[in-house]
Each structure stands twice: as C-alpha cells, then as structure tokens.
Amino acid sequence: MAENEELTGPVSQEDLDAAEKFKNEANEYFKKQNYTIAIELYTKAIEKNPKSAVYYANRSICNLRLENFGYALTDASKAISLDKSYTKAYYRRAAAYMSLGKYKDALKDFHYVTKVRPNDQDAKLKYNECNKIAKKIAFEKAIAVDKKEVNIADAINLDAMTIEDEYEGPSLEDGKVTLKFVTELMEYYKNQKKLHKKYAYKILLDVKAYLQKQPSLVDITVGDEDKFTICGDIHGQYYDLMNIFKLNGLPSESNPYLFNGDFVDRGSFSVECIFTLFSFKLLYPNHFFMSRGNHETVDMNRVYGFRGEVTYKYSSQMADLFTEVYRWLPLAHCINTKVLVMHGGLFSKDDITLDDIRKVERNKEPPEDGIMCELLWSDPQAAYGRSASRRGVGCQFGPDVTAAFCERNGLSYIVRSHEVKNDGYEVGHYGKCITVFSAPNYCDAMGNLGAFITMNGKDLEPNFTTYEAVPHPDVKAMAYADSIIGGMFY
Template sequence: MASNEEITGPVAQDDIEAAEKLKNEANEYFKKQSYNNAIELYTKAIEKNPKNAVFFANRSIANLRLENFGYALSDASKAIELDRAYTKAYYRRAAAYMSLGKYKLALKDFEYVTKVRPNDQDAKMKYNECNKIVKKIAFEKAISVDKKEVNIADSINLDAMTIEDEYDGPVLEDGKVTLKFVTELMEFYKQQKKLHKKYAYKILIDVKSYLQKQPSLVDIKVADDKKFTVCGDIHGQYYDLMNIFKLNGLPSETNPYLFNGDFVDRGSFSVECIFTLFSFKLLYPDHFFMSRGNHETLDMNRMYGFRGEVTSKYTSQMADLFTEVYNWLPLAHCINSKVLVMHGGLFSRDDVLLDDIRKVDRNKQPPEDGIMCELLWSDPQPMQGRAPSKRGVGCQFGPDVTNTFLTRNNLDYIIRSHEVKNDGYELAHDGKCITVFSAPNYCDTMGNLGAFITMNGKDLKPNFTTYEAVPHPDVKPMAYANSFFSMLCQ
C-alpha cells in the first residue's frame, strides 16, 4: 500500500493523465472482481497523482471487498481530507466503520453529509437507516444487560415443540445424533429442505454443553499411521463442503477433521453448513474439531448474513443462541504438540506461550486487542517484524515473529486460514506459516481454488488437495446480509 504522506507542490499534467489512465484500467479489474489487481493499479495512480480523492475512494472500496477494513478506512479518510465535499468517500468510510462494528462513527459520517447537503435524499435515507441500526443495537445491549443472568440454552423448552405429521426429514434417535441422522441431514439439505426446529435447538443445546467443558486450546493426538485433515474457511458454501467430504471421505473415528473457523457468513447456506458440522461434532466429539473464526462473532454475523439467515429460516432467538454457542468454541488446536492451528495468526508480543492460550477466558465477544483477538484476526506478512493490521483489527507478523514463537513453544509450524488464496493455500515464512482456505470461488466471484491439508501422525508433513467450486442452487452469496451494508458497498 502506498503511504499517505503529506503532498506538496503541483502535479504535472503528464502525471495527471497517466494516473487517470491507470484508474480506468483499475476500474476494469474492479468490475471483473479482480480486486488485488485493481488495488495495485489504484496505488500506481495515487503515486502519479496523490491529490485525487477518487483514487483513494476507489481503492477503499476494493479493500472493503477484500475485508481489508483498516486499509479501507485509511483510504476513505484520505479521500475526505482531499475533498470534504466528496459524498462517496463518507459512504466508503461508513462501510469500513460498520465492518469493524463502529456503528456510531459510521452514523457521524452520514450526519455530516446530511448537514452539508441538506437536500440530498440519498444521504438522508442512509443516515436514517444507520440511525435505526445504532438504536437497535443500543436496545439489544440494554436488554442483554437486563437479562444478563438469562441463559438462552436453559430457557428453551424442547418438550413444548411438536413434530408435525408432514415433517419428512431426519430424526434424532433418543435425542442423539447418529450416523444415519447426519447422512440423511446432508441429503435433506441438498434438496434445500429445513431441519425441524426441535432438532436444530437440541443440537445447539448439546453442542454448547459439550464445548463448555473444553479448554481454549485443545490438544489433539494423531497416531503415527493415522491421517488427519485440516480445512479452512467454508463461509456458508454448503455444496463445496459436501464436495470436500466426497473427495476426502466423511468424518469418522478413522478419518478425523479439524475445521478452522469461519463456517458461516457471506455464503447463503450457512445454516446448512453449521448444523452439518455441529452434528459431526456431536457424533465424533474426539475425532471432529472446530475452531472459532472471526466470523463466529456477533458483529460479523449481523453484517455478513448469518444472523439474517438464521432469523429467516428459524427465529431471532435461535440467532441469539448461536452467539451463545460460538462464545464457547475453542480458539486453537495443537496437533501432537508440534503443529498449532488457529484461524487468524500470531501475536503483537513475543512472550506468548501455549499455556497463555489455554488460560484465555473465551466465553465472550472478542476484545479489540490481546491474545484472543489476534488468534482470530491476525495475518502474516513477508516483511520482518510487525505492522498494523490491514483489517484494522489484530496485527501483521513477519517470519521472524513466527520463528520466535515456534522456538519458544517447541513447535514445527502453524496452520491458519482467514485469507482467500488463489490456490486454496499458501506457504509463507519458509513453510512454517501455512494458510488454508476451503471455500472455492469465494462469494461466487473470486475464482480461487479451495484446499484442505492432510497429514499423518508420524511426520505431520502437510499434503495439499485443491479443488474447484461445484454448482449450487441459485441463491446469491450475501442474500441474507444487512441490506444497508450491501447498499453502502455498491
């Protein structure tokens, strides 16, 4: 990213024209959803002409699409600094603030636009919509304080839920998940049918009860001659999840899996993904593992579709119960004391030990800094040292940081997810920091492969399987996302 240093002196006409040409090229890449290429060209345009607010605002929206909320925020702010009357830049900054859960700051931007452009109906509408969201969240917070002692899982009365005669879906046997139940559920979901709410609630209550007993860092033992599979982000892409099981076999006691966070949001089959995964967790609790990702959080679910999807397919009460369950998901897993797996990455300090992760009190929404936040949000960088996060949360860490952490904790390497990669995976930091991303053609736009990692217990050598996206029913990604947010990101 180009730095936003102070700009002095006039810009030559040749540079202005060259910058405009680069911007137009970047816009073409943006239209094709090739956001990294677009960002590269917007950056070159900015280098030629750093006084044009449009270049920064355009780079801001490209960064928003890549979830680089920190960069998006910085670029939108720079565009505003260059042109205080540039309405679109305020919208971009508001979208970045909203993505980071800073709704009141987003509201301030809309308020400013309505003041300077009192006749702008679009600005007025966006201000009113954002104001509604801020008030709704304040109301939800007030209720949650009043109901602090209320445990949603304990307040569900399953006995009062009747199974209608016309329900023809899978059935829990004596209230338990069986292999028959899961296999029938997966087929049922392929037909776009809905699991009965009684069974859905029962699964959530049982999963929560199990997860509450787990540590924040789970140790996994894999025998020398046994295979183990690690998958990255799924993001509600149910039919691609089914393809993983087709390629690599269903989870079982002899075919264990770890899914490394971001099971939901963006993809519009998140409910199907999470109930399938939770069913396998209950069926094989010692051979099927799930880590929390940054999208197993309230703010992300509110913006990127999961909360809307659960409310649409079930109830807002169930959406609240999911938040309660996600708070208990483990934050990391350690395979044979040699490979640490977490969703995001490493830390802003060098003295973190595995025991520090074990001690994290995880039953909450992630804070904005510290071990829990960084496990969910951080990213590797090629440069040495650390840098502020492009996402605006967590940190970026270099190969030296990875080496220090591995040496201090007697580990061989780390596996993380959290970032789209063209090949579905990436080896960084001399192969000691591996990214795996399992949602191919992410959001139906990115064109990336998906991947998963297999290894055996003896040498823990990572092997990569990549695959393309498979067809899915015609429900667009983000179909359940906050419509106001989608509007802002146009």
C-alpha cells in the same frame, strides 16, 4: 497503505494523464473482481496524482472487498480530507466502520450525507438502518444483567415444540445425532429443505453443553499411520462443503477433521453448513474439531448475513442462541504438540506461550486487542517484525516472529486460515506458516480455488488438495447480509 504524498505544488499534465490511465486500467480489473491488481494500479495513480479523492475512494472499496477494513478506512478518510463534499467516500468510510463494529462512527458519516443531500433517499435509508443497529446494541447493553447477557439456552423449552405430521425430514434418535441422521440431513439440505426447529435447537443446546467443558486450546493426538484433515474458511458455501466430503470422505473416527473457523457469513447457505458441522461434532466429538473464527462473532454475524439468515429460516431467538454457542468454541488446537492451528494468527507480544492460550477466558465477544483477538484476526506478512493490521484489528507478523514463537513453544509450524488465496493455500515464513482457505470462488466472485490439508501423525507433513467451486442453487452470496453492507460491497 504507506503513502506519504506531498500535496503541495501542482501536478503536471503528464502525471495527470498517467494517473488517469492507471485509474482506468484499475477500473477494468475491479470489474473483473481482481481487487489485488486493482489496488496496485490505483496506488500507481495516487503516486502520479495524490490530490484525487476518487483514486483513494476507489482503492477503499477494493480494500473493503478484500476485508482490509483498516486500509479501507484510511483511504476513505483521505478521500474525505481531499474533497469534503465527496459523498461516496463517506459511504466507503461508513462501510469500513460498520465492518469493524463501530456503528456510532458509521452513523456520523451517514448523518453527514443526509444533511448535505436531504433529498437522497438512499442516504436516508442507510442512515435509518444504521441508526436501528446502533440503538439495538445500546438497548442490549442496557438490559444486560450484572454485565452478563440473559442465557438464551435456559429459556428454550423443547417439550413445547411439536413435530408436525407433515414433517418428512431427518429425525434425531432418542434425542441423539446418528450417522443415519446426519447423512439424511446432508441430502435434505441439498434439496433446499429445512431441519425441524426442535431438532435444530436440540443440536445447539447439546453442542453448547459439550463445548463448555472444552479448554480454549484443545490438544489433538493423531496416530503415526492415521490421517488428519484441516479445512479453512467455509463461509456458508454448503455445496462446496459437500464437495470436500466427496473428495476426502465423510468425517468418521478413522477420518478425523478440524474446521478452522469462519463456517458462516457471506455465503447464503450458512445455516446448512453450521448444522452439518455441529452434527458431526456431536457424532464424533473426539474426532471432529471446530475452531472459532472472527466470523463466529456478533458484529460479523450482524453485518455479513448469518444473523439475517438464521432469523429468516428460524427466529431471532435462535440467532441469539448461536451467539452463546459460538462463544464457547475453542480458540486453537495443537496436533501432537507440534502443529498449532488457529483461525487468524500470532501475537503483538513476544512472550506468548501455549499455556497463555489455554488460560484465555473465551466465553465472550473478542476484545479489541490481546491474545483472543489476535488468534482470530491477525495475518502474516512477508516483512520481518510486526506492523499494524490492514484489517484494523489484530496485527501483522513476520517470519522472524513465527520462527521465534515456534521455537519458544516447541512447534514445527502453524496453520491458519482467514485469508483468500488464489490456490486455496499458501506456504509462507520458510514453511512455518501455512494458510488454508476452503471456500472456492469466494462470495461467487473471487475465482480462487479452495483447499484442504491432509497429514499423518508420523511426520505431520502437510499435503494439499485443491478444488474448484461447484454449482449451487440460485441464491447469491450476501443474500441475507445487512442491506447497508450488501449495497455498498456488491
């Protein structure tokens, strides 16, 4: 946020009244989950009365729900500076810190609240939960061997896993994914049943072995008359994923797909989504592609539900194995040398080339800056140039940055995901930066359409298909999320 309010001098009664009116109006939009308009109105309230901690704290929670963690952190800190006893602002700031993986900072805020409100049981619970996470992370670092984590895949003994007689679900054939298997799996999942752990582990081990051989930037060739589909974030919305296949056909050698990251988290059917996608990856390795998103990472999975879901449905060991697999997902794809697809966006430096992306050592958690981080986290902006990210990670880049990058690398345009769009997609930067988001009514709350892109190899002209959310079983979004974040976000 860009306010530089002067806090000196009294605020007139007229401005106080106007500010409260804006705040009350913003609150109504907040209840309707229209966070963008709510932010605009809270901002107007702040302009009228920059001395109210409440306005900043309210805007902070809106930014949290839009995943603008950097802005949320700034607003919460501002609220605290205005009213050091305002505990809600400490909660907001702690949520922003946790979303950014800064658990020690979050712990300090929770600790403060427990000190000033010793009888607040909710504060104690949040402090204890955050403390457990911080200690677990410290323990994981302490037991790392030669700065590398233990290889979970090597510890999996498939031979020791038996298929019980009562299991009636889909089975791999000679240890391989077949069309029959994945078709049966999708129906099995629709009925809220669980794939046997032996097959689940086998899929993960096979996908890891395949991905380890892939480059960080995958080149894709699409024939002149061939169709190609790009999907954005799915976020654990399995029944909406099934609707994409209903609308656009199942993946096949003649109907290839690229899923552009954030397959999991937030939505509560992430296990079903990822095993379906990984099954298609194994079935059609040269016609089904998957990019890593910022939610295919340890910190995001720990906070936003995927780790909790995998642990609930299978085990913490499998959750650890997913981490290993995700680290080998490619970071970007280039279609016919003309269209670059990544989850987040472009870079804080001007001289980045496709070869620089190819050279990235990706088998790790993303660092806080640099090419890998920005591919997963950056966002476009309307203004020229660059600015600090509202998310607190990556950067924001303007149309001039996109044009220069495309010219330098011989690209026609870029496709990215990472952001909810009301229409499911957005064409920006004079047609050179396209956002596609494929999770309609995101988190059962946002009311947005989903979209996917189709094109042919001849002209690579993007065509957009939009769709509404479809019904799903009564399991709410964020059902498996960290209890601290789930409570503060929803």
